[in-house]
Amino acid sequence: MLIIAGMGVHDVKDMSIKAFESAKTADRVYVEFYTSIPNSKLEDIEKTLGRRVYLLNRSDLEENSEKIIKEAKIKDIVILVPGDPMVATTHSTLKLEAKKLGVDVRVIHSSSISSAVCVTGLQFYRFGKTATVSYPYSGIISKYPVDVVKQNWKINAHTLLLLDLHPKPMRIPEAIDYLFKAGMEDWYAVALGDVGGSNYMKCDMLSKLRDFNPPGLHSLIVLARTLHIVEYECLIEFASAPKEIKEIVV
Amino acid sequence: MLIIAGMGVHDVKDMSIKAFESAKTADRVYVEFYTSIPNSKLEDIEKTLGRRVYLLNRSDLEENSEKIIKEAKIKDIVILVPGDPMVATTHSTLKLEAKKLGVDVRVIHSSSISSAVCVTGLQFYRFGKTATVSYPYSGIISKYPVDVVKQNWKINAHTLLLLDLHPKPMRIPEAIDYLFKAGMEDWYAVALGDVGGSNYMKCDMLSKLRDFNPPGLHSLIVLARTLHIVEYECLIEFASAPKEIKEIVV
Numbered sequence: 100m101l102i103i104a105g106m107g108v109h110d111v112k113d114m115s116i117k118a119f120e121s122a123k124t125a126d127r128v129y130v131e132f133y134t135s136i137p138n139s140k141l142e143d144i145e146k147t148l149g150r151r152v153y154l155l156n157r158s159d160l161e162e163n164s165e166k167i168i169k170e171a172k173i174k175d176i177v178i179l180v181p182g183d184p185m186v187a188t189t190h191s192t193l194k195l196e197a198k199k200l201g202v203d204v205r206v207i208h209s210s211s212i213s214s215a216v217c218v219t220g221l222q223f224y225r226f227g228k229t230a231t232v233s234y235p236y237s238g239i240i241s242k243y244p245v246d247v248v249k250q251n252w253k254i255n256a257h258t259l260l261l262l263d264l265h266p267k268p269m270r271i272p273e274a275i276d277y278l279f280k281a282g283m284e285d286w287y288a289v290a291l292g293d294v295g296g297s298n299y300m301k302c303d304m305l306s307k308l309r310d311f312n313p314p315g316l317h318s319l320i321v322l323a324r325t326l327h328i329v330e331y332e333c334l335i336e337f338a339s340a341p342k343e344i345k346e347i348v349v
Numbered sequence: 350m351l352i353i354a355g356m357g358v359h360d361v362k363d364m365s366i367k368a369f370e371s372a373k374t375a376d377r378v379y380v381e382f383y384t385s386i387p388n389s390k391l392e393d394i395e396k397t398l399g400r401r402v403y404l405l406n407r408s409d410l411e412e413n414s415e416k417i418i419k420e421a422k423i424k425d426i427v428i429l430v431p432g433d434p435m436v437a438t439t440h441s442t443l444k445l446e447a448k449k450l451g452v453d454v455r456v457i458h459s460s461s462i463s464s465a466v467c468v469t470g471l472q473f474y475r476f477g478k479t480a481t482v483s484y485p486y487s488g489i490i491s492k493y494p495v496d497v498v499k500q501n502w503k504i505n506a507h508t509l510l511l512l513d514l515h516p517k518p519m520r521i522p523e524a525i526d527y528l529f530k531a532g533m534e535d536w537y538a539v540a541l542g543d544v545g546g547s548n549y550m551k552c553d554m555l556s557k558l559r560d561f562n563p564p565g566l567h568s569l570i571v572l573a574r575t576l577h578i579v580e581y582e583c584l585i586e587f588a589s590a591p592k593e594i595k596e597i598v599v
Contacts, residue, residue, distance in 0.1 A: 107365055108458050115460065116362040116369060116397070147366070183460055185467035192579055195470065198586050208358050208465045208545050210365065210433055210458035213473060217435035218456050220445065223463060224481075228506055229474045250504040256478055295458050329442055336448050 105209025220333020355459025470583020477506030
């Protein structure tokens with residue numbers, strides 16, 4: 100059986116008891132740091148589990164995935180992945196390939212940035228589509244995240260923007276530059292660092308968040324056109340929001 | 350300190366190692382089954398933690414929350430909650446109240462239905478706003494979830510619909526009736542039961558999902574106007590989707 104187990108939003112101790120128990124008893128345990136980068140090194144994960152853990156790279160999970168699926172036909176294989184496994188399309192495709200090759204798959208869920216961002220006080224049911232801010236490709240800056248923000252504004256929804264990880268984790272100042280170059284207008288946003296760990300948060304206009312560069316992985320939330328009063332109070336209390344943001348409370 | 354710790358999407362073993370360790374060493378541990386209903390009874394939770402756990406009701410978390418916050422001023426108090434804590438506005442408000450009263454709050458994240466639904470193969474970044482199908486209030490059926498589906502259709506997004514839990518967990522057949530009575534048009538949807546456990550899933554037109562009534566808590570996903578090819582393949586493999594759904598693949 101192939102068991103795809105989430106390690107959760109921050110570090111190895113965000114994995115569930117289920118994931119821990121499955122990894123303890125599996126025939127072999129792999130881990131990948133490609134779809135996100137946890138705050139635990141391979142050695143920390145091995146220490147927590149008390150066993151050897153093997154590192155997979157992108158190609159092991161994508162074009163060469165058949166090898167690991169075939170291994171899971173005769174053994175219990177656990178693949179530990181950052182966050183909640185099915186949020187990454189890589190793992191969803193792996194699950195599909197395994198099913199097609201007649202291999203049973205079990206998914207063990209875990210915490211994900213996608214709901215953990217509600218630690219800001221922004222309400223989950225007010226978030227629209229999520230998008231990723233990518234590095235320029237052949238010198239061209241993608242307009243996709245800006246299009247998604249504009250789509251979400253049409254329905255008055257917040258937008259979670261994840262930042263590209265490869266070749267290295269993008270920082271907030273750089274992401275904001277790419278957004279403006281892609282035609283983004285200046286608007287209120289929350290800049291986040293180390294979600295699930297130290298939870299650094301700062302709310303302000305995008306143009307004023309360019310100096311925010313805390314430790315940990317970064318992400319951004321572009322706010323909807325309006326705020327609920329409880330969201331407003333949380334942003335004041337937890338994210339040092341400027342008082343003028345009251346103008347968008349309805 | 351007040352520690353609000355998620356128990357995860359399904360049962361007590363979906364809680365993280367962090368949540369487990371905090372609950373083991375806290376001065377007192379509470380649990381609430383109001384914002385969702387886990388697949389573990391109070392006794393199971395007590396057995397897993399090896400200690401006494403006290404049940405909170407809605408009013409303990411809302412109008413009478415000051416009592417528990419004051420307790421957390423002098424003791425380490427863990428409140429175990431279903432899913433990922435901050436997804437429920439109740440817990441977000443509790444965190445805000447604690448901050449105002451000068452009590453430190455720590456949030457321990459866990460898996461949530463909000464990302465676990467990607468076990469269907471539907472891609473996270475294609476989901477729009479989430480809504481709840483509520484029981485009629487004073488005989489009036491809310492149009493809110495139908496409005497949200499229509500908003501999401503404008504941006505070609507899927508809609509996760511959670512079902513009301515009080516006075517008893519709403520079932521899919523009943524939810525579909527309310528949706529049609531609120532003006533919903535017939536469209537492709539995925540009906541879900543026991544997400545994170547047995548993962549019952551069936552994809553079809555809403556009108557054809559009225560007989561789907563598996564064990565566990567229920568939810569619904571109304572599909573976007575189009576499907577990605579991998580989403581289509583997953584719905585065929587995992588949710589017994591009808592072949593005609595191919596017409597919406599782009």
